[in-house]
Amino acid sequence: MRVLVVGAGIAGLTALHTLREAGVDAVALEAQPVAGGRLRSERRAGYTLELGAQFFFRGYRATFALCERLGLLPELRAVPRSAALYQRATLYPIEGAPSWRRPWLSLERARAFARAHRHALRRLPRLVPTLLRHRARLTFTDQRSLAQLDHDSFAVYARQHLGEAALEQLLQPLVSAMTLGEPEDVSARYGMVLVRAALGGLFTLESGVSTLTQRLHERHRERVVLGTPVRRIAFRQGRAVGVETDHGLHEADHVVCATTASAASRLLPSLFSPLKALLAAVTYSSSTQLFVGVRGALLPAGCYALGLPRASGSFYAGVTDDAVKSPHLAPPGHGLLHGFTVDARAPQLASLPHDALLHALTEELRRWLPTLPRAPALTLVQRWPEAVCLASPALLVQRRRLGPGLHRVVPGLKLAGEYLYAPSVEGAVTSGLDAARAILESS
Numbered sequence: 001m002r003v004l005v006v007g008a009g010i011a012g013l014t015a016l017h018t019l020r021e022a023g024v025d026a027v028a029l030e031a032q033p034v035a036g037g038r039l040r041s042e043r044r045a046g047y048t049l050e051l052g053a054q055f056f057f058r059g060y061r062a063t064f065a066l067c068e069r070l071g072l073l074p075e076l077r078a079v080p081r082s083a084a085l086y087q088r089a090t091l092y093p094i095e096g097a098p099s100w101r102r103p104w105l106s107l108e109r110a111r112a113f114a115r116a117h118r119h120a121l122r123r124l125p126r127l128v129p130t131l132l133r134h135r136a137r138l139t140f141t142d143q144r145s146l147a148q149l150d151h152d153s154f155a156v157y158a159r160q161h162l163g164e165a166a167l168e169q170l171l172q173p174l175v176s177a178m179t180l181g182e183p184e185d186v187s188a189r190y191g192m193v194l195v196r197a198a199l200g201g202l203f204t205l206e207s208g209v210s211t212l213t214q215r216l217h218e219r220h221r222e223r224v225v226l227g228t229p230v231r232r233i234a235f236r237q238g239r240a241v242g243v244e245t246d247h248g249l250h251e252a253d254h255v256v257c258a259t260t261a262s263a264a265s266r267l268l269p270s271l272f273s274p275l276k277a278l279l280a281a282v283t284y285s286s287s288t289q290l291f292v293g294v295r296g297a298l299l300p301a302g303c304y305a306l307g308l309p310r311a312s313g314s315f316y317a318g319v320t321d322d323a324v325k326s327p328h329l330a331p332p333g334h335g336l337l338h339g340f341t342v343d344a345r346a347p348q349l350a351s352l353p354h355d356a357l358l359h360a361l362t363e364e365l366r367r368w369l370p371t372l373p374r375a376p377a378l379t380l381v382q383r384w385p386e387a388v389c390l391a392s393p394a395l396l397v398q399r400r401r402l403g404p405g406l407h408r409v410v411p412g413l414k415l416a417g418e419y420l421y422a423p424s425v426e427g428a429v430t431s432g433l434d435a436a437r438a439i440l441e442s443s
């Protein structure tokens with residue numbers, strides 16, 4: 001049996017790995033000159049720049065199991081739970097886990113935070129019964145219906161149940177930092193999955209989460225063909241029979257299409273209407289990342305993230321110091337600032353040439369971190385026109401309509417990609433596993 005996987009992001013690499021472990025003759029074709037898709041990094045001047053995904057959540061069971069199979073579990077680390085939030089021109093530190101060495105400081109910070117956010121916090125406990133009642137289903141890979149949570153946007157749900165202050169001051173910054181979109185764009189269910197996941201804390205691998213795709217690529221290097229865009233998935237009598245690249249037709253018994261939904265739409269002919277409807281319901285946030293290598297730390301000591309609510313007027317959802325996430329990502333004594341935008345707040349960024357964009361991003365960062373050096377050790381800009389799938393209520397409806405029958409709609413064709421579950425590395429890994437297992441079961 002021969003399988004061709006289109007795309008070597010984490011979904012495609014997981015499918016490739018699972019198939020090859022089962023002894024299947026499988027090959028992945030990747031359009032870009034590098035593997036990893038939106039889970040990849042670049043090494044520059046001693047820094048590791050995580051261009052896409054930044055962290056794992058505690059509930060990433062399939063991802064952690066994959067890390068274990070690859071011998072990566074010893075590299076797993078909890079990210080410090082220290083953040084700060086801007087509110088009305090003041091920076092409020094938040095400590096997810098109080099410091100027992102300096103309990104008075106933690107207490108003082110908690111008091112100041114509670115005072116400034118009292119309206120926002122007042123109705124927040126109302127989330128608890130919903131989180132407890134649905135905790136088993138508020139995961140990245142559970143597809144079962146959750147009634148109202150499936151049909152409203154997170155913004156509508158939060159405004160109705162928790163009030164405007166909770167939405168704007170606390171929940172919007174959280175959801176925007178994780179989706180690079182707005183709470184209006186995502187379903188209440190996805191928002192609640194993110195809230196639940198964030199309570200469990202963040203995790204990274206010592207050399208960054210993209211070590212996962214690097215390790216998979218290393219394992220199957222000779223089976224990942226880079227720089228080879230697939231132009232079309234080929235069909236004969238309604239069955240997928242291979243793919244067409246610039247070098248011609250490559251025949252296969254099964255094709256796994258592990259691209260973004262928009263790329264999948266272009267590769268599939270219009271006759272498969274249930275799949276087309278699913279793919280058409282997928283929308284993405286778009287985001288620009290600015291990385292700045294600096295000597296020392298510019299965020300408050302030990303602080304990983306700075307959240308910028310949209311009311312602050314910034315196009316950044318937030319800024320992190322990735323050297324706090326893992327000191328292995330920057331040279332000793334250096335910080336690695338990473339600003340990530342919600343591009344929808346600043347459409348003008350999309351048309352700027354590189355230097356003007358770099359200037360706009362740097363100056364906006366300086367507004368929040370005035371001591372940002374004029375000549376930093378490193379700067380890099382990465383644009384993601386399709387950053388994170390937004391999991392709107394419309395997408396949930398289409399996905400549920402297809403249910404587990406997704407892999408039987410078109411003989412010989414399996415879809416994989418983050419958009420098939422609550423969008424995340426975990427969703428992508430699970431979709432790759434599903435596609436591989438469906439092939440193994442059918443043979």
Ligand SMILES: Cc1cc2nc3c(=O)[nH]c(=O)nc-3n(C[C@H](O)[C@H](O)[C@H](O)COP(=O)(O)OP(=O)(O)OC[C@H]3O[C@@H](n4cnc5c(N)ncnc54)[C@H](O)[C@@H]3O)c2cc1C
Nearest residue numbers: 007009010011031037038052053054055230417418424425
């Ligand atoms: C800035 C940013 C931050 C994020 N932060 C997090 C986070 O902290 N935690 C988290 O869980 N998730 C995060 N995500 C989301 C996460 O990165 C994605 O959900 C996940 O990596 C998607 O994997 P995928 O394999 O489904 O898609 P992709 O990674 O997009 O892989 C698809 C691959 O297909 C290739 N391809 C496309 N068309 C073709 C073609 N015609 N022929 C051949 N190849 C093709 C592409 O080049 C790509 O390599 C973030 C994403 C971004 C952009």
